[in-house]
Amino acid sequence: MIFKSEKLKEEFYSVPAMLQVMATHFEQLCVAYYKKEPVITRVREKVEGSSGVHEAGRGIDFRYEHGDEIFVSEHDAQFLVSEMNRKFTRTDSRKTMMLHSFNGGPKHFHLQLQAGHENDEVDCSVLI
Numbered sequence: 001m002i003f004k005s006e007k008l009k010e011e012f013y014s015v016p017a018m019l020q021v022m023a024t025h026f027e028q029l030c031v032a033y034y035k036k037e038p039v040i041t042r043v044r045e046k047v048e049g050s051s052g053v054h055e056a057g058r059g060i061d062f063r064y065e066h067g068d069e070i071f072v073s074e075h076d077a078q079f080l081v082s083e084m085n086r087k088f089t090r091t092d093s094r095k096t097m098m099l100h101s102f103n104g105g106p107k108h109f110h111l112q113l114q115a116g117h118e119n120d121e122v123d124c125s126v127l128i
C-alpha cells in the first residue's frame, strides 16, 4: 500500500479494523491481477457536499486518474470493483466500492464500510 502522505498512513490505522481488512484485500487484488500497488489519497479528510462517510472514518479513496495516467484500464477497474462488492456485500442497497469522481475531481476508487459495522469482528473467514 502506498500513502500519498504520512498523515494518511496515521489516519488509515485509525479507521475500523474491518475497513483496513477491506483495503488490504483491494491491495492484494491489484497486486495479484495487475502487479500494481494502490495509492491511498484520502481517508478522513472531508469531501465538500458528501454524505460524511470519510469524516466518520468509514471511507478510503484510492487513486485511479492521475494527470494523464490511469491506474488500470476501465475494464480492469470494473473487475476490481465487482470483486470487492462480491467479497464484501452490504446488507443495504449500497456498494462497498465504486469508481467515480466527485465535484469534477479526478476519478477514484471509493471504498466504504456500512454504517453500524464499525465494530464488526474481523475473523479468519474474512481474510484470504
Ligand SMILES: [Zn+2]
Residues within 6 Å of the ligand: 042, 054, 059, 060, 061, 109, 110, 111
Ligand atoms: Zn471517497
